[in-house]
């Protein structure tokens with residue numbers, strides 16, 4: 453090889469190394485930008501095609517919040533709100549009626565965790581707040597297996613109250629209009645106390661066990 457050609461070869465290979473370095477740097481920058489984007493919004497999915505932005509909260513303001521039944525209708529909308537506010541959200545759900553699709557737009561997000569768990573079993577977690585929504589809600593669902601419904605409503609609620617007590621978390625227990633029976637007045641003012649039937653099928657309804665939260 454002549455002196456000239458070896459010079460050209462060296463120059464080519466050094467250009468190639470520079471190109472490699474540049475493309476590696478570009479790849480790293482793109483990766484970092486992608487990660488930052490993923491930390492700041494939901495991912496569009498067929499079920500939730502719109503993008504939800506998340507706020508970046510300072511550590512002192514960011515709460516760790518447990519939502520039981522968070523894959524359900526009400527729960528998943530609450531999860532969207534809490535995530536958009538920048539909190540850390542843990543969803544516990546046994547997917548009896550809820551669907552993973554309701555929350556899968558958050559699965560990549562570092563503030564979000566999804567745990568398949570039945571609230572009738574105790575669980576150890578460190579959280580600041582609990583929204584306890586896990587319960588079969590509609591009559592066909594809560595009458596499907598009444599004993600299981602009672603276990604969910606009693607043991608599930610006791611487990612969540614125990615957790616709240618242990619970690620000193622605030623807890624909200626979702627009730628249901630089912631406990632008031634079929635109203636005879638429409639719309640119902642605060643002074644209307646309901647039309648409760650204590651011997652009908654709704655006697656087994658989820659929130660007949662709300663009194664536990666008062667203990």
Ligand SMILES: O=C(O)[C@H]1O[C@H](OP(=O)(O)OP(=O)(O)OC[C@H]2O[C@@H](n3ccc(=O)[nH]c3=O)[C@H](O)[C@@H]2O)[C@H](O)[C@@H](O)[C@@H]1O
Nearest residue numbers: 521523524525526545546547548549550585586587589628
């Ligand atoms: O208005 C009401 O009466 C109900 O409103 C919501 O229920 P909703 O969102 O309408 O119903 P679903 O979409 O069925 O959500 C319930 C969630 O709890 C979950 N679940 C149910 C049963 C169970 O044992 N564990 C459990 O995690 C289901 O999989 C589901 O994700 C609340 O989650 C219920 O607690 C409340 O009783």
